[in-house]
Amino acid sequence: MTKIFALTTRGLESISAAEIAELEGVSITETSYRRIAAECSGPLAPLLTLRTVDDIYLDLDHWDGVFHTRDMLAQFNAWSDHLDVQQAAAEIRNVRPIPEKLIFSISVSFIGKRNYTADEVKLAVADSITFTHGWTYTPDDREANLNIRVFIEHEEAYIGVRLGSHAQHERLYKMVERPGALKPTVAAAMLRLVDVQAGQRLLDPCCGSGTILIEAALMGASVQGGDNDPDAVKATLQNMKDAEVQGQVEQWDARVLPLRDGSNKRIVTNLPWGRQTFVNEELGSFYTQVCGEMERIIAAEGRIAILTSTPHLLHFNYLQLIQSLEISLFGQNPTISIYGTTR
Numbered sequence: 001m002t003k004i005f006a007l008t009t010r011g012l013e014s015i016s017a018a019e020i021a022e023l024e025g026v027s028i029t030e031t032s033y034r035r036i037a038a039e040c041s042g043p044l045a046p047l048l049t050l051r052t053v054d055d056i057y058l059d060l061d062h063w064d065g066v067f068h069t070r071d072m073l074a075q076f077n078a079w080s081d082h083l084d085v086q087q088a089a090a091e092i093r094n095v096r097p098i099p100e101k102l103i104f105s106i107s108v109s110f111i112g113k114r115n116y117t118a119d120e121v122k123l124a125v126a127d128s129i130t131f132t133h134g135w136t137y138t139p140d141d142r143e144a145n146l147n148i149r150v151f152i153e154h155e156e157a158y159i160g161v162r163l164g165s166h167a168q169h170e171r172l173y174k175m176v177e178r179p180g181a182l183k184p185t186v187a188a189a190m191l192r193l194v195d196v197q198a199g200q201r202l203l204d205p206c207c208g209s210g211t212i213l214i215e216a217a218l219m220g221a222s223v224q225g226g227d228n229d230p231d232a233v234k235a236t237l238q239n240m241k242d243a244e245v246q247g248q249v250e251q252w253d254a255r256v257l258p259l260r261d262g263s264n265k266r267i268v269t270n271l272p273w274g275r276q277t278f279v280n281e282e283l284g285s286f287y288t289q290v291c292g293e294m295e296r297i298i299a300a301e302g303r304i305a306i307l308t309s310t311p312h313l314l315h316f317n318y319l320q321l322i323q324s325l326e327i328s329l330f331g332q333n334p335t336i337s338i339y340g341t342t343r
């Protein structure tokens with residue numbers, strides 16, 4: 001039985017836990033702030049197919065009594081002497097090739113004020129691992145064969161070794177980035193929230209660089225989208241090509257869409273927030289018009305998922321709010337709102 005933990009976007013913990021629980025031989029043991037712990041009795045490679053999590057780690061250790069004082073740095077160093085990184089490396093070798101002479105990086109995150117920095121924690125842990133195992137430390141994750149994660153939550157720390165060669169939220173397909181581009185894991189979570197199925201039509205009327213469309217296409221949906229900015233349309237087409245998926249992408253105005261009434265069962269979109277991406281009018285009026293179009297286009301018993309930092313501006317005449325989830329993203333707390341005719 002291998003103990004693992006996943007880190008996810010704040011607010012998406014239950015969605016990621018559900019996705020993890022679908023894997024054969026995996027049982028969830030704990031779901032807490034941004035972290036899902038599980039036990040895995042089968043092969044580990046399928047964990048790398050998860051789409052809503054930021055990362056998956058082999059569970060190395062749990063440290064209790066992590067205070068804010070600087071004397072913790074010596075304690076981190078001492079605790080790190082006992083980390084069984086060799087066993088973790090052996091398990092990872094069953095999933096992907098890594099050299100004998102290992103180069104490792106460290107990622108550190110914490111909540112709450114501390115009298116030490118993340119970089120100081122990295123050095124304290126790196127110093128111990130270099131000394132104990134003769135591995136080489138690099139501050140640049142792109143050069144590393146293994147990444148060690150120290151996730152400090154109040155007075156507890158969870159230590160893991162990343163299963164994959166790169167962070168799970170970094171998709172290899174994403175080449176052309178635009179302002180306001182969505183985190184792919186959040187796009188995948190939105191698609192799960194409206195239960196997008198293979199073969200189903202999926203529409204994103206404000207597609208930007210195409211993250212939602214690509215994630216949906218990778219799930220087997222038949223995707224259509226557009227944006228009023230021709231550069232966004234170009235970026236989406238390029239990203240789709242890189243991701244080796246197909247779909248219909250057009251330059252259009254989401255307030256007057258060239259689509260039939262009731263023609264789509266699923267609409268998933270990340271509307272402009274008026275911060276990184278702008279609209280040429282008052283945001284409230286733009287939202288009212290786009291919501292009107294989505295309400296016209298959505299099929300009976302369809303579902304709409306919308307990510308925005310101003311959910312109070314969403315306005316539908318007959319669709320009901322079914323679910324609302326606040327998440328943390330880009331230092332803000334936007335909401336994913338799910339609308340439909342039936343609960």
Ligand SMILES: C[S@@+](CC[C@H](N)C(=O)[O-])C[C@H]1O[C@@H](n2cnc3c(N)ncnc32)[C@H](O)[C@@H]1O
Binds near residue numbers: 180210212227278
């Ligand atoms: C928040 S971004 C979408 C980001 C996208 N999810 C991604 O991953 O790149 C909102 C998009 O809405 C587009 N937009 C603004 N006004 C529009 C309109 N009237 N019709 C269609 N798209 C519009 C912007 O050009 C921008 O690309």
